[in-house]
Amino acid sequence: MLIDTWMTKDVVTATPETSMMKASKILKEKGVSRLPVVDEKGVLVGIVSDRDIKDASPSKATTLDMHELYYLLSEIKVKDIMTKKVVTLKLGETVDSAAAAMLEHKIGGMPVVDENNKVVGIVTDSDIFKVLVRITGVMEGGVQIGLRLPNEPGGLVPVLDYLKDHGARLMSLLTSCEPAEVGMRDVYLRIRDMDKTALNALKAEMQQNFEVIYWV
Secondary structure: OEHHHHOEOOOOOEOOOOEHHHHHHHHHHHOOOEEEEEOOOOEEEEEEEHHHHHHHOOOOOOOOOHHHHHHHHHHOEHHHHOEOOOOOEEOOOEHHHHHHHHHHHOOOEEEEEOOOOEEEEEEEHHHHHHHHHHHHOHHHOOEEEEEEEEOOOOOOHHHHHHHHHOOOOEEEEEEOOOOOOOOEEEEEEEEOOOOHHHHHHHHHHHHHHOEEEEEO
């Protein structure tokens, strides 16, 4: 799945000259945790997060009076605290590559840019969660079945044929790239709800014919 479909396209941004106080206000009002920083042409030059602002804010134990504090905060610009080396995604990249990049760099979101490095979207861990929910079909109910199958060509065919022959309707199918055992792989199926009697019979027969890890 391409990130283009799942990213937020209406991106809230800041400029290098935006004050830290204003950036903090934007984050709170828009309910976001990071702002891509762009120049006058919309080209990405950095990113500032709520953590950056928190780290740059004076300690609560400061001896500054209120007027001095506000003056100090108004003088700090986004360019002074932003991260300049930004991890980005390009249009046309996939959702799983976005998730991998977030894990690798320990970040919760990243801008999406075009070939000219202009910001065209942003993707966050919340977007990744939405994808996971959508592709598994969990919001539609059903039954999820975990199976351990031989990791060989055609290994899924007997399972799919079995479900078809027993009138089970497949909603989603995922498989792990990290086998729990050498020569095996774990497969996760979600089928639509069935009549309870038919479902119980299906469960019993599948446990007889396949290695069922779990049935939820």
